[in-house]
Amino acid sequence: MTDLDLDCDVLVIGAGMGGSAIAFQLRNSGLRVLVVERGDRLPREPQNWDPTEVFVRKRYRPNERWRDLRTGDDFSPGVHYNVGGNTKVYGACLPRFREHDFDAIEYPEGVSPEWPISYAALEPYYAAAERELLVHGDDADDPTSPWRSSPYPFPPLPHEPSIAELADSWREQGLSPVSMPMGIDLRDGGACIRCGTCDGFPCSLGAKADAETSFLDPALRSDNVTLLTRATVVSLTTKRDTVGAAVIRHEGAQRSVRFAHVVLAAGAVNTASLLLRSGESPHNGLANSSGLVGRNYMVHNSTFMVAVDPRRKNTAAFTKTLGLHDWYKPSPDTPTPLGGVQMLGKLQTPMISAARPYVPKPILGVMTERSMDLYLTTEDLPSANNGVRLHDSGKVGIEWTPSNLEPHAELTRRMRTVMRTAGYPLVFSERMGIETNSHMCGTATMGDEPSSSVIAPNGQAHDVPNLWIADSSVFPSSAALNPALTIAANAMRTGDELLAALG
Numbered sequence: 162m163t164d165l166d167l168d169c170d171v172l173v174i175g176a177g178m179g180g181s182a183i184a185f186q187l188r189n190s191g192l193r194v195l196v197v198e199r200g201d202r203l204p205r206e207p208q209n210w211d212p213t214e215v216f217v218r219k220r221y222r223p224n225e226r227w228r229d230l231r232t233g234d235d236f237s238p239g240v241h242y243n244v245g246g247n248t249k250v251y252g253a254c255l256p257r258f259r260e261h262d263f264d265a266i267e268y269p270e271g272v273s274p275e276w277p278i279s280y281a282a283l284e285p286y287y288a289a290a291e292r293e294l295l296v297h298g299d300d301a302d303d304p305t306s307p308w309r310s311s312p313y314p315f316p317p318l319p320h321e322p323s324i325a326e327l328a329d330s331w332r333e334q335g336l337s338p339v340s341m342p343m344g345i346d347l348r349d350g351g352a353c354i355r356c357g358t359c360d361g362f363p364c365s366l367g368a369k370a371d372a373e374t375s376f377l378d379p380a381l382r383s384d385n386v387t388l389l390t391r392a393t394v395v396s397l398t399t400k401r402d403t404v405g406a407a408v409i410r411h412e413g414a415q416r417s418v419r420f421a422h423v424v425l426a427a428g429a430v431n432t433a434s435l436l437l438r439s440g441e442s443p444h445n446g447l448a449n450s451s452g453l454v455g456r457n458y459m460v461h462n463s464t465f466m467v468a469v470d471p472r473r474k475n476t477a478a479f480t481k482t483l484g485l486h487d488w489y490k491p492s493p494d495t496p497t498p499l500g501g502v503q504m505l506g507k508l509q510t511p512m513i514s515a516a517r518p519y520v521p522k523p524i525l526g527v528m529t530e531r532s533m534d535l536y537l538t539t540e541d542l543p544s545a546n547n548g549v550r551l552h553d554s555g556k557v558g559i560e561w562t563p564s565n566l567e568p569h570a571e572l573t574r575r576m577r578t579v580m581r582t583a584g585y586p587l588v589f590s591e592r593m594g595i596e597t598n599s600h601m602c603g604t605a606t607m608g609d610e611p612s613s614s615v616i617a618p619n620g621q622a623h624d625v626p627n628l629w630i631a632d633s634s635v636f637p638s639s640a641a642l643n644p645a646l647t648i649a650a651n652a653m654r655t656g657d658e659l660l661a662a663l664g
């Protein structure tokens with residue numbers, strides 16, 4: 162071994178939600194855990210809350226382009242390569258998936274498959290993840306809420322007046338507005354000031370419960386867990402039917418890490434790309450006897466809806482407290498679930514002007530001062546034709562044809578009517594495209610059968626016994642809710658499964 166070589170018991174690749182949560186779960190095991198992360202610590206600086214820096218200049222986004230394999234065009238993916246991964250800019254909205262999300266659901270265009278684990282198997286880990294992520298919530302008004310073994314760690318966030326007014330209007334329309342569960346530090350002495358720069362921005366105060374603050378930093382307090390930043394895993398090398406080492410690029414040098422077990426948590430696209438780049442046959446990759454590595458890529462059908470009443474301002478700063486799940490569950494009214502609705506973080510002019518450069522800024526300013534900003538999500542169905550491919554250009558290639566669009570269109574139509582009835586005569590909506598991939602999942606799905614899945618229900622690769630996956634790649638379906646809490650809970654469960662496998 163040279164000084165460029167490293168050695169550990171468990172190598173975790175990626176310090177985002179999945180990687181940080183499994184490192185946390187293994188922190189007291191006595192195993193030497195090394196977390197390698199291609200990015201650095203994201204600095205706390207004035208630019209954290211500057212919408213022009215964050216949305217126009219894309220200060221925290223990598224200078225990386227992926228290729229849309231359908232059109233041949235390149236795009237800037239919504240990824241963040243830093244300690245904490247995408248959670249450094251996430252909205253910290255942390256719902257549990259519902260019980261029926263783990264069952265098969267029939268849609269006109271196909272089936273959202275059953276998971277090999279039930280909600281009950283994940284429930285204790287949901288509770289543990291909510292504690293670490295300081296989740297504030299209350300399910301009392303939510304017609305879809307799953308059972309819980311313990312109450313939310315913290316009470317729900319009250320709505321600010323203009324959001325409360327909107328909730329009242331939804332109630333008057335016969336709907337059931339719900340309080341969205343949020344992971345922010347509003348404990349006694351907590352640093353959160355409920356500002357308008359949470360969703361989409363890094364937190365200058367460290368008051369957002371993200372993967373770094375809630376899982377990785379606590380894990381690093383154990384002597385057994387170490388972090389290597391600016392270290393990109395390039396490939397994994399195999400020895401008979403196991404993986405034995407990772408080749409990493411670290412500050413210009415090539416290094417090698419030897420390990421007993423490796424946990425991939427590089428995010429759904431990079432985890433699949435790494436597997437496809439590894440193994441003995443290029444492009445077929447590692448752990449891929451099923452041929453499913455990189456396939457079944459899902460991202461949610463999502464629409465941004467901006468509803469404006471020119472006569473009144475939206476005075477709320479922290480808007481993301483309200484949601485609507487009336488059409489989330491199959492019911493006689495909606496045999497096909499339509500999805501969920503929640504507020505976006507408050508839109509600011511530079512955030513829209515990046516997408517609408519031809520609209521004069523003063524007009525956008527008037528609009529964003531008055532707008533209610535909503536985020537509509539509908540399940541995207543898995544398809545073997547959608548996925549990640551290694552492109553000859555060296556770029557990551559994404560093949561994505563969205564599915565299940567009619568239920569999403571129906572959700573959009575219903576919400577347009579709801580918002581007009583609530584007194585917002587101008588309602589603009591736009592369905593997001595391939596570059597809005599923040600909820601990506603499904604590229605190495607978990608299942609019982611090695612022929613139809615990549616990962617066993619315990620998180621271990623069917624083909625390679627010392628390879629585990631702890632990010633959203635393993636999701637068999639996308640559900641239609643924000644994924645981060647489920648990623649954290651499943652990564653913690655996978656940590657326990659890894660320890661159980663070691664005896």
Ligand SMILES: Cc1cc2nc3c(=O)[nH]c(=O)nc-3n(C[C@H](O)[C@H](O)[C@H](O)COP(=O)(O)OP(=O)(O)OC[C@H]3O[C@@H](n4cnc5c(N)ncnc54)[C@H](O)[C@@H]3O)c2cc1C
Nearest residue numbers: 175177178179199242246247252253254394632643644645
């Ligand atoms: C603007 C925005 C808002 C969001 N809001 C919410 C929300 O409110 N609620 C919610 O539930 N979800 C939200 N999400 C989604 C959520 O952040 C992701 O689902 C979650 O972070 C994914 O976790 P992960 O572990 O799969 O990947 P990530 O968190 O992306 O972590 C992957 C990590 O791996 C590293 N990496 C990649 N390749 C390599 C390599 N080869 N070698 C070493 N390291 C590597 C990356 O740098 C990264 O740090 C949001 C996302 C965005 C972008």
